[in-house]
Amino acid sequence: MNTQMILEVEGLSQAYSRNIFRKTQVFDDFSLSLEPGKIYALLGRNGAGKTTLLNCVQGLLAYKPGEIRFKGETMRPGNTHRFLQKITSVPSPTEMFPTVTADQYMNFYQKTYDNWDTELEARIRKTSDFDWAKPIKALSTGQRMQVLQALALCPEPELLLLDEPLGVTDPVVRKYFYKNLLSVVAERETTVIIATHLINEIANLFDEALFLKNGRLIMRKGMAEMQSNYQKFIFDRLPDVKIEGEIGRMIGDGAILSENPEKTELDLQTRGLNFKQETPSIEDVFESFA
Amino acid sequence: MIDIIKLHLRNKAHSLALLVLVFLTITLLLVTLRLTLPRSGSVKSGMIFLGSWFGFLGPLLVLARGKNGEGKFLSRLPLSRFKIFLGKVTFLIFAYVLVTGLLCAGNWIISGLVKLFSNSVSLSGVPNGQAILNDAITFFKTIPFFLFLAALSLWLQKRISSNSANGLVVLGLVLIFGLIPFFTILTIQHHSFTISSTGVVNFLKSYGTLFVTTLNLALFFAAMGLYRLRHFRNF
Incomplete structure (x- = not known):
């Protein structure tokens, strides 16, 4: 209907x-x-x-x-x-x-x-x-x-x-x-x-x-959809190149937002970069898209 | 409709009262000054500074317009544009009649008091019934022209809804209200002002129309500028 x-x-x-x-x-x-x-x-x-x-x-x-x-x-x-x-x-x-x-x-x-x-x-x-x-x-x-x-x-x-x-x-x-x-x-x-x-x-x-x-x-x-679809990767220093799956950056946090966390993780490991993962807040998503 | 008019009146009551007080104070000051001087003759009513009775419309428009989007909330309500427009026009007419009435009454009272206290000094420029009638006739003569321009403005606003178009509409309306006193003077044979014979008055008699028109326009823009200085941005 x-x-x-x-x-x-x-x-x-x-x-x-x-x-x-x-x-x-x-x-x-x-x-x-x-x-x-x-x-x-x-x-x-x-x-x-x-x-x-x-x-x-x-x-x-x-x-x-x-x-x-x-x-x-x-x-x-x-x-x-x-x-x-x-x-x-x-x-x-x-x-x-x-x-x-x-x-x-x-x-x-x-x-x-x-x-x-x-x-x-x-x-x-x-x-x-x-x-x-x-x-x-x-x-x-x-x-x-x-x-x-x-x-x-x-x-x-x-x-x-x-x-x-x-x-x-x-x-x-x-x-x-x-x-x-x-x-x-x-x-x-x-x-x-x-x-x-x-x-x-x-x-x-x-x-x-x-x-x-x-x-x-x-x-x-929706908020739940956003949090399940996206992942935040935090670095000591933001990488200079674009990472696989990256859709935006949060300069202040030294982080990127990924729409494909598995691909991003693999790419980061290949490059030998240290990172932490977090569920993004709506503000993180906003900053990445803005 | 009545509620819209009441809302406009509640919002502008202070400003209208101030307008009446300012003009009556000017008259009172002039009268007091002349009464204290050892000279006889006539004193001009403070209302001469309006050029004509229709000079009120200019400042009234400014009063009605408000500042930075004031009153825009009316457009967000379930009221047709025509109703909002009619409400504002009716308020303007009502405010015009109210202010004119109060000023006339004030001038008549002052004139009466002058007669009571002094035989040698008189107050001129006080409207009589004939002068008000003449002004009213002219007002109705100019209404079709005003309505035509108002309709044109509304049409323009509907066609080109933009800041520039709104600015143009405001400029147009201001010109209309500036021009109305001019038309009034051109069409009235016996204007409200009685001018006595002094050197300055002789000059006024020869160049009266030009003088009063210029004065009217100047006062209109000055009133506008004084009331809402920021409005100059729109011109």
Whole structure:
């Protein structure tokens, strides 16, 4: 039986205008499909296209050619608002109106969305340590992020787009955020795309990691799959030549990542090099692919 | 829709109040200065610095625009672009009427107080019913032109979604709002300002349109620059 994909991106091309005559191509014929109820980590270096992809899905950026479908229905920048009842996001705190209070924001969102989880709202308010009657400008960036997290989670979305949602929040806030996120996913089968650089923190959270590089999807794997497929080889001094099976290097650790550990081991023994083997962390995989 | 307008108003209430206070303070200062001097004659209302009543639209646009992506979150909500646009335009009109109303009321009160305390000094530049009506008629005359350009801007934004295009749209809108006062002056026969006869005023009578237009544009850009200095990057 075929699973209905929650999001399908097909042949997406998107370019930013640097000026009237020059363009920077971000995506060229980019495709991706996501299953419902899963958490996806969208990873890549700065400028890889993570934010652009999320903005295209929300209809904030025009793209041509290409098609984005939500549950099989085609979205266009002009009609995306119809789908945004079910797609929410955590934007940058700079987008908020500074003199509007957190309470007023919650009321405005509650009126705008068809569904609203009052229980979750109460839970988020309870775990926060600031006054929601204060205007946004009186809140710290971390506290603003908490308001934005509440605004994204409470409308009971089917697809949640998180672009650096944890920003400068403290560990306690992050802990509660993960907890709330997991409960939302478990209760409502929400699909989550989380673009973040705090990759070690989300290592146990996501089902699949999507690695973007220069607007291309270069790898798509689950954490367990990554750890069983790849092996980290650590050296006293990194070899100057490329080793068999090597797919990337971690310069700081003096290590390489191999997709074929047996071949790599044999090659290293032939060359008479000393090494240690380790299971790679997601950060190791990220560095090697980046 | 009403919620969007309320949100804009909540966000800009302080700025609008500041705008009213600044202009009333200017008028009050001028009046106080003249009352303390042993000379009679007329004092210009602080509102002359706006060029025309429609000069408000410039600073108001700047107020409504916000800084670095402020308000962009509205585009992430399940609201159509038209609704967001209409919400902002309605807010602008409402804010315009509100600020104009408050300034008129403030000027009338000051004018009344001047009459009460001094027979020799009077306040000029205070709008009367006829002047407001003239301005309002002109406003409605310029609306189709404004709407056409606004529609053009929206079409442009849809066609070319890029930073440069957005910059062009903003520049276009700024020019529109800068030009509206100019059109106002060209089309109004009895402008809100009553100009008394002194040497400077004679000059203004001869070159009034040019002077007020230049003043208007200059003030518009100055207000914009003062309010959000960083916006100069866009021009």
